[in-house]
């Protein structure tokens with residue numbers, strides 16, 4: 001028995017260790033046998049480790065250690081070639097004082113670890129469409145299968161919790177209805193392969209460093225054959241950039257002089273702080289999809305929205321007229337419609353417009369209801385100047401909208417109501433406004449659907 005507690009001679013894997021006894025215990029344990037320790041399974045190897053030559057002196061140990069450190073600094077190969085040596089000098093825990101992080105490094109690591117979630121530019125995030133779209137009946141939690149309806153709802157709830165900022169919430173205080181299981185939130189259009197988009201090279205920007213109404217090319221429009229400056233946005237004293245009053249009035253009243261928005265883009269000389277970048281920066285108001293009394297789900301915000309403020313884009317699958325016909329064919333006449341047509345420029349270009357179907361994929365605005373006295377308008381926003389067939393549909397408030405009030409648009413553009421006569425089979429409007437026209441779609445819309453089906 002050696003004094004250091006290791007029996008260096010025993011061939012067996014059993015060792016006795018003398019435990020120094022405390023004085024107060026000496027009488028009682030006088031005859032207690034030594035504690036037996038069993039080392040298993042390779043005592044010899046273990047012992048060999050302990051038998052290695054002990055360093056002669058502290059100076060020698062330090063010299064060896066420093067030499068090893070110098071080698072390690074040159075190449076970490078040494079750590080693989082001589083693990084015993086490294087372990088002997090620096091231990092195995094990783095908390096080596098020799099390799100310890102400098103204060104500076106520690107500070108760096110700490111700040112990196114506690115970094116708050118950064119605000120994300122949602123337009124840059126590619127959502128993997130289809131990541132959740134596998135057959136729902138295959139979903140299970142361990143061995144317990146999940147009911148498809150519940151699974152779909154869970155997926156939707158988790159989708160709300162994704163990097164969506166400000167919050168997008170759901171509430172139903174009226175009945176048990178939940179969001180449709182087949183619907184999925186997206187943050188960009190899903191473009192059908194049949195849709196021909198103009199190449200990015202056809203896009204262009206302004207040369208300004210600081211855009212002004214009088215000089216910025218993005219704010220110049222041809223109106224009645226003349227180049228005119230269009231004041232789209234103005235900055236309010238509180239910093240919120242809103243649609244100008246003139247733009248809103250024009251958009252509501254003068255069919256012919258209505259303007260699309262052309263925001264500054266990545267080809268422009270100005271930076272991200274330019275006031276002509278609103279829609280491209282994404283939603284800034286929290287939205288809630290809620291159950292209304294009479295119109296199914298609707299949309300509202302928990303914050304006041306000011307007149308002219310951008311709310312959100314309409315999103316969905318962008319498809320050709322032919323694809324839409326195929327999709328609409330089996331649809332019932334009275335079924336809710338989620339289609340927005342991208343027909344803003346088709347009157348100029350004489351080309352068949354594409355359509356955005358928000359039924360299965362979309363933003364919160366897929367749930368926006370109609371009112372005959374709307375508080376919101378939808379404005380086309382050209383994203384690629386060379387592309388007049390695919391552009392954004394952006395919703396802006398045209399009045400101050402108090403928190404909790406439903407956000408509503410008019411499903412029909414002004415002046416289109418008197419096309420055809422209202423008939424019995426039209427979908428009834430339940431907006432409840434003083435000027436309610438009684439039905440939802442202008443008569444031509446349902447007939448158009450019917451006609452398409454016969455073609």
Ligand SMILES: C[S@@+](CC[C@H](N)C(=O)[O-])C[C@H]1O[C@@H](n2cnc3c(N)ncnc32)[C@H](O)[C@@H]1O
Pocket residue numbers: 294295296297298335336337338366367368369370371428429430431440
């Ligand atoms: C784009 S969706 C709006 C979201 C829809 N409320 C839902 O629950 O999915 C359009 C459909 O909502 C319903 N709707 C919207 N506004 C309405 C209104 N003022 N009166 C009656 N129904 C309305 C109609 O069924 C319409 O086809």
